[in-house]
Amino acid sequence: MLKHLPFTLLWMLCLGSMAMAQTLDAVVPETGAKDMAERYAAEAELPVLATASTLPKTLQKQLAGLNRQATTLRHTQSNGKMNVIAGYGAQGKLVFKMTTKSNGVEADFTSYYPNGKRMDSGRLAYGKPDGLWKTWYASGALRSTTAYDAQKWQAVSQELRRANPKSSFHSHALPSSLASNAGFARHTRTAPAADGYLPPFTTALAHGAAYNYHPNGELSDSTTYSYGLRNGLWTEWYANGQKKRQGTYLKGQKWGGWSSYSPNGELAKLEEYKADELLHQKQYGRQK
Numbered sequence: 001m002l003k004h005l006p007f008t009l010l011w012m013l014c015l016g017s018m019a020m021a022q023t024l025d026a027v028v029p030e031t032g033a034k035d036m037a038e039r040y041a042a043e044a045e046l047p048v049l050a051t052a053s054t055l056p057k058t059l060q061k062q063l064a065g066l067n068r069q070a071t072t073l074r075h076t077q078s079n080g081k082m083n084v085i086a087g088y089g090a091q092g093k094l095v096f097k098m099t100t101k102s103n104g105v106e107a108d109f110t111s112y113y114p115n116g117k118r119m120d121s122g123r124l125a126y127g128k129p130d131g132l133w134k135t136w137y138a139s140g141a142l143r144s145t146t147a148y149d150a151q152k153w154q155a156v157s158q159e160l161r162r163a164n165p166k167s168s169f170h171s172h173a174l175p176s177s178l179a180s181n182a183g184f185a186r187h188t189r190t191a192p193a194a195d196g197y198l199p200p201f202t203t204a205l206a207h208g209a210a211y212n213y214h215p216n217g218e219l220s221d222s223t224t225y226s227y228g229l230r231n232g233l234w235t236e237w238y239a240n241g242q243k244k245r246q247g248t249y250l251k252g253q254k255w256g257g258w259s260s261y262s263p264n265g266e267l268a269k270l271e272e273y274k275a276d277e278l279l280h281q282k283q284y285g286r287q288k
Helices: 007-045 057-063 150-160 181-188
Strands: 048-050 072-078 082-088 094-100 106-112 118-125 128-136 142-148 206-213 219-226 232-237 243-250 253-261 267-274 277-283
Touching: 057 082, 057 094, 118 150, 128 150, 150 181
Parallel strands: none
Antiparallel strands: 048 072, 072 082, 082 094, 094 106, 106 118, 118 128, 128 142, 142 206, 206 219, 219 232, 232 243, 243 253, 253 267, 267 277
């Protein structure tokens, strides 16, 4: 049939076939290369099973001392700088996730309850909490917000290891209760909360404002910390929002007048303190 077609038409058909072949040769390799590159990139981002000992030393330091136990670790590295470590429990549920910064010193940390809700979240520096940390109840309600300072923790701990710490800055800037290794350890060691909540870090230096909340969302207490010690006005509230107690701390010790109230807001007791020592008190109402 083709032999009966005009020569010009046959020539046009040949040229069209050659052009189509060239187009396919140009398009298919590009598309294939793009798909291949995307697939390799995706595989490079897949989490890799790891153990703490196989992680870079900077990451090992960040994980050291954390009170969040995981049976499985997954490690992802992006651009050779950003590291993501995820810890999973026995049932495969996410326990914590830590993303390190490019400098290897700072890391964003979040841990989770078995129901998937956040337990706590904040930044780590040199393996210590730094900046604002938030904690939540298993219901999802906010539990607390606390300011920490990792650089101050590191500076004081280094000064305490000096051969002659009496000539260093902390002996003058800090209260005597912190001017020893035992005192510093006592005021920076974290402990479980009354309801059993355990912070993810074992040691921390609170420095700044701190707020605790009742499970119903009402403020429980508020204060300010200076080098791990309560310093300034301290106020406590009942779960119904009524003020419960109020007074002043000076370098971790109660000073001056303190007042206590009943759940309905009536004055219940007045106290006078000096360096944590109760000088005298007076009770009111039914508590006399």
